[in-house]
Amino acid sequence: MLRKLSIIIPVFNEEGTIEEILRRVISALVLDYEKEIIVVDDGSTDSSESKISAFAKTTADKQNLKTIRHEKNQGKGAAIRSGIKASTGDAIIIQDADLEYDPMDYENLLKAFKAGSPVVYGSRNLGLSGRGYFFYFWGGRFLTRFFNFLFGTNLTDVNTGYKLFRADLLKNLKLKTQRFEFCEEVTAQTIRAGYSIKEVPISYHPRRFSEGKKIRARDGLIGLWTILKCRFRP
Numbered sequence: 001m002l003r004k005l006s007i008i009i010p011v012f013n014e015e016g017t018i019e020e021i022l023r024r025v026i027s028a029l030v031l032d033y034e035k036e037i038i039v040v041d042d043g044s045t046d047s048s049e050s051k052i053s054a055f056a057k058t059t060a061d062k063q064n065l066k067t068i069r070h071e072k073n074q075g076k077g078a079a080i081r082s083g084i085k086a087s088t089g090d091a092i093i094i095q096d097a098d099l100e101y102d103p104m105d106y107e108n109l110l111k112a113f114k115a116g117s118p119v120v121y122g123s124r125n126l127g128l129s130g131r132g133y134f135f136y137f138w139g140g141r142f143l144t145r146f147f148n149f150l151f152g153t154n155l156t157d158v159n160t161g162y163k164l165f166r167a168d169l170l171k172n173l174k175l176k177t178q179r180f181e182f183c184e185e186v187t188a189q190t191i192r193a194g195y196s197i198k199e200v201p202i203s204y205h206p207r208r209f210s211e212g213k214k215i216r217a218r219d220g221l222i223g224l225w226t227i228l229k230c231r232f233r234p
Contacts, residue, residue: 005033005110006089006167010040010079014097015047021097022055022065028103031110033091037065038083043073048097077182081175093164101161105202109164117198118169119190121155122162127201143223147184150231151191155199159183159223162202169195180219181226188230 007025011018018039025037039056041049049069056065068082080094091113095103105122112120125141144158163186173189175182190197 003033003091004036004089005030005106006036006038006083006087006092007095008038008040008080008083008087008092009095009097010042010076010083011044011048011052011097012042012073012076012079013044013046013048015044015051017098018048018051019055021095021099021103022052022059024099024103025095026059029107031107031114033089033110035064036087036089038068038086039065039097040068040079040083041070042075042079043070045073075177075179077175077177077179077185080182084170084175087167090167091164092167092170094161096161100205102203102205105162108200108202109162112198112200113164113166117196118166119195119197120164121157121160121197121199122164122202123155123157123199124160124202124204125156126199140220143184143220143227146224147187147227150227151188153191153197155187155197157199158187160202165190169193177226179222181222184223184226185230188227192230 009021009025022037039052041052052067056067059065066086068086070079070082084092093106093109095101101122109120109122140157140159144155147153147158148155173186173193175185175189177185187197
């Protein structure tokens with residue numbers, strides 16, 4: 001039986017990278033899975049929407065490419081949730097629309113998934129990968145350690161952009177967050193539901209604010225508050 005991997009790509013003002021990341025996703029190896037690519041344009045105000053539309057019309061894989069448009073920007077978490085609702089795959093992976101994460105790493109994540117892990121994260125802190133801004137790197141490490149302390153886990157990268165889930169597991173979570181705190185929420189709910197998370201090393205190529213990086217320091221504070229809420233609220 002052919003398996004299907006749903007690849008959710010949330011997009012907000014990524015006119016400079018969206019076509020290239022789509023080409024890389026189409027070229028990536030996914031073992032024996034069929035690809036379903038779901039692009040969620042989260043209210044972009046640049047030319048992202050037109051570039052997505054043009055790509056969908058010309059690509060040979062257009063029968064496996066779905067596009068969703070939010071008329072107003074709602075946040076990365078909201079875009080991912082729209083993608084989850086539209087997905088029909090047996091497994092779901094999240095792919096940022098920039099070029100920080102390399103779709104060639106899908107194969108390693110899927111190997112761990114097929115070996116029996118229902119949730120696989122690609123960790124930027126295992127092996128040798130690039131580091132972003134100093135305070136962002138250590139802020140991410142702090143959030144991960146704080147999460148481990150409260151949830152009794154031993155993760156290395158809660159905020160990684162590469163998260164692979166068994167589809168039914170992810171769809172049964174009650175996700176509500178709108179922005180980047182999706183990472184903390186989905187990880188907390190996964191652990192509270194009784195699942196463990198397998199981590200594998202990935203490559204990482206951080207970009208700078210001048211290149212379109214969007215996450216800000218306040219998102220770290222929101223992530224911290226999200227961890228606390230998920231731990232102590234029913």
